[in-house]
Amino acid sequence: MLGDLNKGELIEFLEKQVIGRLGCHANGETYVVPINxxxxxxxxxxHSGNGKKIDMMRINPxxxxxxxxxxxxxxxTSAILNGNFIELFGEERQQAxxxxxxxIMPLTDRPSEEPSHGINPEKHNQIIVYKxxxxxxSGKYESHFDYI
Structure with a gap:
């Protein structure tokens, strides 16, 4: 059975997942990259270091x-979202x-080796945090209850 996720199901799905694919477009080029x-x-x-996706989102949010x-x-289950990139600063950046x-950290099997989510503490201030x-x-799903 194919179906649409209602608002509650969509929110629950987005809160449960931790990896998605971000698509940006600038200067005639489209770029898709997985992110936490x-x-x-x-x-x-x-969050991200400086690079292609940040450059592209700054040009076209x-x-x-x-x-x-x-x-x-x-x-x-799949969800497609559209929105606008906003770079965060100050307290909002820190909270995000x-x-x-x-x-993310509880999902690693080596938390003691990755105390800052793989971010070098010396470079923490160079990380771009955004929303x-x-x-x-919109969200869709396919489910076959008679499938074995």
Whole structure:
């Protein structure tokens, strides 16, 4: 059975996942890259070093974000989100970064070796923290209960 996720199911799905694919477009080029994220209050929060995706989002803040969970060909869930990139500073940046670290770190099997989510403490201030304020969201699923 194919279906659409309702708002509650979509929020629950986004809160459960931690990896999504960020799509940006600038200067005639489209770029899609996986990122760790946290969903909260109608926004996707992420972080990155300087590089291609940050450069592209600064030029064109309109982005697309995709999250999926695939069990097999006939059992999957997917969400497509559109929104606007906003770079964070000050207290909002700090809170977002802490939220990302607290969400991601319990999922590693080597937390003592990755105390800052793989971020060199000396370069912590060079990390760009951002949010994508969502403007549209949709989610779909496929589920076959008679599938064995």
């Amino acid at each position: 994220y946290v969903y909260k209050d109608n926004a996707i929060y992420g 309109k982005v697309c974000f995709e999250v999926d969970e695939i069990i097999d060909t006939f059992r999957w 970064m802490q939220g990302i670290i607290h969400r 994508i304020v969502l403007t549209s969201v």
